[in-house]
Amino acid sequence: MAGGKKDNKVVVIGTGIGGASVSALLAKEGMDVTVLERNSFPGGKAASFDREGFIYDTGVHWLARGEKGPMGEIADIVGAEIKFQSMDTAMEYTTGGRTAQLSQNMDEEESLQKLFEEIGVLPENREGAHALFKDLSRERTPEELEVLDEVSFSDYIARFVDDEQLNRVLDGFTGMYMCISRRAASTGEFILCFSGQAKEKNLCYPIGGMRAVPVAYLDALESMGGELRYSTPVEHIVIEGGKVRGVEAGGFIPADMVISNNGVKETIALAGRHNFPDDYVAMADNLRLSFGAVSVKYALDAEVVSSPLSCYFPDFRDEKLVERQAAIFVPVPSAADPSLVPPGCQLVLAGSLAPPGLEEPEQAKAICNEMLDRIENTMQDLYPNIEEHVVWKIRTDTRYIAEISGRWTGEVIGIAQNRHQVGRNRPSSTTPVQGLYLVGADAGGRGVGTEMAADSALNLWRMLRNA
Ligand SMILES: Cc1cc2nc3c(=O)[nH]c(=O)nc-3n(C[C@H](O)[C@H](O)[C@H](O)COP(=O)(O)OP(=O)(O)OC[C@H]3O[C@@H](n4cnc5c(N)ncnc54)[C@H](O)[C@@H]3O)c2cc1C
Structure with a gap:
């Protein structure tokens, strides 16, 4: 890492899952990390609040893999304590006037047979439906996944089966995983979300509310000497000569590295559009949201x-x-x-x-x-x-x-996981500005919402520690 780890002064903008986790990971590397959060509370979309004896979340959250996914991996690395409560039954699902109990064993023939019967997949479509789920669960090489990244999920389903009830179940899955339509969704991304959940069988919720996850990372950050300031909005990312110099947040804060958890489009606005090549700005302007x-x-x-x-x-x-x-x-x-x-x-x-x-x-x-x-x-x-x-x-x-x-718009996930914006086509965590990075659901990660934000942080941490 250029300049030695202790010399690296890092400012992280935001305490969403992405910002909170990368700040703890970098503090663990011995870096001098300051986190600036515009809100008076942590977590962004993963915040929770107290009201009259109830703790409720900003979002409507359920987690795909918990400790068995990237959030658990980060907790292990930084020594954060998070307890995830796993669910015995996966979900009750109602469509077309019929209700099915979906089990966590979506990769097992017996569970699928039960689902198809309960939800009313037509008998003549059951063979195709089984073949579809078998294909969704099978191991894939990165190259195979890359091809499927650019295939619409609707087109992929049509290779196996066309059943009205099953299509509605799959609409529900695509909505829950990625908050976009079946037609727009990337098949590769769907497969990653589905097979990860089916393999780990750990649909779960964090004890203490969703905020327990960012709070645990931020506690770890502070225990390693990192600094955390709430109610401190970053007004401007300062760039000189194509290199980041720091941020303005009620005064100038110098930094060798600025990591923004504020989304691609908003980060470009904070840093000034003129500081980026035209094609990068055009790419960001054209990104679609979930x-x-x-x-x-x-x-x-x-x-x-x-x-x-x-x-x-x-x-x-x-x-x-x-x-x-x-x-x-x-x-x-x-x-x-x-x-x-x-x-x-x-x-x-x-x-x-x-x-x-x-x-x-x-x-x-x-x-x-x-x-x-x-x-x-x-x-x-x-x-x-x-x-x-x-x-x-x-x-x-x-x-x-x-x-x-802190976004302009109220998208659930971040930029959409459509077939033009996942895998190698998703914005990278690196930007054309030296020392300016992105973290969170918008850049450099894959999977379901919170896990994608955590995956982004893990990938950025791996890249920076190997630099
Ligand atoms: C209603 C709803 C339901 C959801 N359900 C699920 C679910 O069931 N499962 C799941 O996995 N995911 C779910 N998600 C998605 C998931 O919550 C998000 O994808 C994920 O939390 C995004 O994290 P992030 O790191 O990208 O940052 P964000 O949560 O967007 O956080 C960004 C942070 O940056 C701060 N910030 C922004 N600008 C500035 C600035 N200028 N200065 C300082 N700080 C700044 C913000 O205040 C915020 O704290 C849901 C989201 C919503 C809204």
Whole structure:
């Protein structure tokens, strides 16, 4: 590493999963790390808050692999303590008026047979459906994956089967993993998300709420001598002669290296577009985002929702339901961690996808409000007594996600994992500016949301320690 590790003064912008984890990893290398966070709390999209005895998350989170994925690997390296609670059943899934219990064994014939029967895959399509899942779970070389990165997931499915009910299940999976449509999604990326989860069978939630993950990394950072400043927005990344010099954050802070957790587009704006080659700026301008999300967070004085994790699509054959309801993803974090709520109570998050941010703020607000009303209708239809048990209820929209993550828009993941923006086509953590790096879900990582942000941090750390 140029200049010796101790001489490297590193400023990390942001404490999302990516920023928090890379700061601890670099502190572990003996670097002088300062983390600047614009919010008064840690975690970005992975933040959690306390309200009247309940701890709830910014997002609507469930984790694909927990300690068996990159978040666990980072915790081991930096000595952070995170406890992930694994789920016995994977998920209750309802579509087309039928409900299936999805097990964690999605790579096993028996579980698939049960799923296809319960969800109503047509008998003549079952052979193709089995072949599809077998192919999704098989080991692949990096070269094979690279080819599939650029194949639309819809086109890939069509090689095996075309079944309406199965397509809806796969829509749900693509929505949950990547928050984009089946048509736009990259097959290679889907396979990585699916096979990782199917192999590890560790769908889980962190004890203490989602914030437990960034907090554990930041505690590790501070225990190794790193500095952490909240309520310190970086106003400008200072670049001279094509090299980073530091940041302006209520005063100049010099740095040999600046690592931004603030997304590709926003980082370019913070540093000044003129400091980057035109083709890099054009690449960033053209990047597409994942969908945003709206959610209703319910603090309940009783256990109203029975399944710890469910995904519900309105029955598409019933026009009234289609008009009134929304497709919802419903995790119950208190099922994994009862300490998040007072005894006998329940925390339920009900989320749905929405456009990440529109040019017209009033239009965006109206779309989000309509989606939020639909979520509430759906929850009331599914759990008719839910309103009687509400202690408090919060409706959050895409502006809320944007505010909490310091982004312009309220996308769930970051830039979309479509077939033009994954693998070798995803923005790298290195930028054309010497000493300026990106970390987080936007750059240099793969997988499901939080795990992609953690993967990005691991990859950047490996690259910097070998430099
Ligand atoms: C509603 C919702 C549901 C989700 N569900 C899941 C799920 O079930 N499973 C899953 O794995 N993932 C899920 N995700 C996605 C996941 O949360 C994100 O992909 C991941 O947390 C992004 O992390 P990140 O490191 O890229 O940074 P972010 O979380 O975007 O954090 C960026 C940080 O940088 C800070 N910052 C920005 N600008 C500045 C500045 N100028 N100065 C200082 N600080 C700054 C921000 O305040 C923030 O703390 C969900 C997200 C949302 C919103």
